Amino acid sequence: MTERENVLEIIRFGKPAKVMAGIPMHAVDYFGCHHDGFDGGGHHLPMGSKWSDIWGTVWHREHEGVMGFPRGNPLANLVDDMKTYSWPDPDDERLCHVIDEKAGTWDKETMFLSGANRDTLWERTYMLCGMEEAMCLFHTEPNAMRELLHHIMDFQLGMARHYVKAGVEFANLGDDLGTQNALLLSPEIIAGFLVPEYRRLFQFYQAHGVLINFHSCGHILPIIDIFADLGVDVLNPIQTTANDVDELRRVTQGRMALMGGVNSAVIASGPIDAIRRETRTRLWQLGRNGGYFCRQDQRMPWPVEHYQAYQQTLEQFGNYPLQPPGNG
Numbered sequence: 001m002t003e004r005e006n007v008l009e010i011i012r013f014g015k016p017a018k019v020m021a022g023i024p025m026h027a028v029d030y031f032g033c034h035h036d037g038f039d040g041g042g043h044h045l046p047m048g049s050k051w052s053d054i055w056g057t058v059w060h061r062e063h064e065g066v067m068g069f070p071r072g073n074p075l076a077n078l079v080d081d082m083k084t085y086s087w088p089d090p091d092d093e094r095l096c097h098v099i100d101e102k103a104g105t106w107d108k109e110t111m112f113l114s115g116a117n118r119d120t121l122w123e124r125t126y127m128l129c130g131m132e133e134a135m136c137l138f139h140t141e142p143n144a145m146r147e148l149l150h151h152i153m154d155f156q157l158g159m160a161r162h163y164v165k166a167g168v169e170f171a172n173l174g175d176d177l178g179t180q181n182a183l184l185l186s187p188e189i190i191a192g193f194l195v196p197e198y199r200r201l202f203q204f205y206q207a208h209g210v211l212i213n214f215h216s217c218g219h220i221l222p223i224i225d226i227f228a229d230l231g232v233d234v235l236n237p238i239q240t241t242a243n244d245v246d247e248l249r250r251v252t253q254g255r256m257a258l259m260g261g262v263n264s265a266v267i268a269s270g271p272i273d274a275i276r277r278e279t280r281t282r283l284w285q286l287g288r289n290g291g292y293f294c295r296q297d298q299r300m301p302w303p304v305e306h307y308q309a310y311q312q313t314l315e316q317f318g319n320y321p322l323q324p325p326g327n328g
Helices: 003-011 093-103 122-129 131-140 142-166 187-207 221-230 245-252 264-269 272-287 304-317
Strands: 025-027 050-052 058-060 069-072 112-117 170-174 211-215 234-236 257-262 292-296
Touching (some): 093 142, 112 142, 131 142, 142 187, 234 292, 245 257, 257 264, 272 304
Parallel strands (some): 025 112, 170 211, 234 257, 257 292
C-alpha cells in the first residue's frame, strides 16, 4: 500500500496499514495566502517588522519565533469603510499566477496536490474589523456582517476555482473557533452566520472531488457535528487539553478523520517516557478503529530528542492492528 493509498484508507475508515503523522502534500497556495503583501512582508521577517497584506490588514512581528499579529484593521468602522473598500480580486494575476507554476513540480506518485484557503471566514473577518469589534457587529450590524462574510467567501470561491483548475486534491481550510475552555462565538452565531457561507465553499470543493482538511484550535466539541455535517474529511488539531477527546472521537467515528491530539506540552517538556506514554495513549484512544493521523496538537520548536521520541513511538506502535498502551 502506498502512502497515498494509506491516507485514503484512513479517511474512509477503511483498512489502513498504519497510522500516519500527516498527509503528504505539495502546496500550490496563492500569493497572499500566508499574509504576504504586494510590497513585501511576511512572517519570515525580523522581529519588529511591519507590513500590510493583500487585504490591507497591518501586521506587526513582535516576538521571536512567533508569527506576526494583526494590528491595523482596514474595516474597523465596517459600515462606512465598506463603502470605499477595494476587495482583493481572486483573478488578479499577482495572486493566482503562482498556482500553475507550483503545480508543475508536483510528484503525483507520492504527494497530494493541495491549496489553502487560509483564514477561511471568521479569522479573515476579525483581521479586517478587529476581533472585539467583529464580535459586537454580529449583534449591532448583522446585515453588514452578512455582506462582509459573503464578500470574503466570494474571494475564497474564486481561489477555489483556480485550485480546481490546477488539479488540487486537498483543500486546507481553517478558522480558530475555540478558546481553551469555550467557543469564541456562540453556536447560534456560527450556525446562523458562518455555516451558510462555509457551505458555499464546501459544496464547491465536494462537487469537484476535492477533500477538505479543516483546522480549528481550542474547545470545539459543541460544534463538532457542524463540521461533520458540512462534510469535513479531516479535522485538526484536536487539542486534548481543551476537549473531551473520548466524546469527540465517539461523535466523529466513521464520519470524520481526526489529526493531532498529542499534547504539545508533553512533547515540549518531556521526559522521554512521558512522551512515549502520551503518543501511545492517543494512538489507541483516537486511532484503534481508523480515521486518525497522529501528530501534536500545536506546532512549536521541540527539543530534538523529544520529537524523535514521538516519531519513534509512532513508527513502533502505529501499525494495524494497534495495541493498547499497556501492551509491548
